[in-house]
Amino acid sequence: MKKKPSCKTRTINGEKGHERKQHMLKHVGYYIGRDDIPRMTTLSIPLAECQRDCQDCHSPWLKTSEGVDLAESLPGLIEKYKPFIQCICFLGEGDDTKALLDALRLCKQAKLQTALYSGAEYLEDIPVYQLLQPNAKRELDYLKVGQFKQDYGDLDCISTNQRMFEHTAVGWVNITRDFRVERR
Numbered sequence: 484m485k486k487k488p489s490c491k492t493r494t495i496n497g498e499k500g501h502e503r504k505q506h507m508l509k510h511v512g513y514y515i516g517r518d519d520i521p522r523m524t525t526l527s528i529p530l531a532e533c534q535r536d537c538q539d540c541h542s543p544w545l546k547t548s549e550g551v552d553l554a555e556s557l558p559g560l561i562e563k564y565k566p567f568i569q570c571i572c573f574l575g576e577g578d579d580t581k582a583l584l585d586a587l588r589l590c591k592q593a594k595l596q597t598a599l600y601s602g603a604e605y606l607e608d609i610p611v612y613q614l615l616q617p618n619a620k621r622e623l624d625y626l627k628v629g630q631f632k633q634d635y636g637d638l639d640c641i642s643t644n645q646r647m648f649e650h651t652a653v654g655w656v657n658i659t660r661d662f663r664v665e666r667r
């Protein structure tokens with residue numbers, strides 16, 4: 484989930500919208516670590532049916548529909564791991580913006596920080612970001628943008644094209660540099 488400008492444009496399903504058929508949001512496993520969000524132990528959940536088109540996609544299996552229903556898994560994962568984590572990070576956006584928003588809200592109800600890794604080039608290109616405005620602070624705390632380009636490296640590389648933003652009281656702040664500070 485590190486990304487590009489030729490991202491497919493998608494019809495956005497507003498919370499009351501019903502223009503596009505809803506699909507379930509699927510995930511492919513999960514892991515816990517401290518690499519995805521600076522200074523936080525994070526439960527990271529890769530989402531299936533990625534609609535992005537990163538130049539050097541590192542996880543092509545996430546572009547298929549293989550996966551299990553996140554709505555069924557997430558409550559149990561939160562209950563099991565909440566004592567050990569501070570944040571839940573969704574890797575990719577899947578193909579159901581409304582279901583993603585529901586998942587973010589469930590995490591916030593559990594008083595966990597929330598994060599999303601997107602392959603979109605800009606925050607404004609992310610459907611769930613558009614739905615959240617202007618109340619994004621309630622549902623989403625961290626957003627990663629930029630497609631994955633092998634030659635530019637990951638977030639902890641000084642040459643990276645990707646950016647991590649944190650939603651603060653003064654708006655979305657670029658904290659990409661924190662990845663390099665954290666790992667010195």
Ligand code: SF4
Nearest residue numbers: 484533537540541602
């Ligand atoms: S966001 Fe990019 S790297 Fe991740 S699965 Fe989608 S196309 Fe691949």
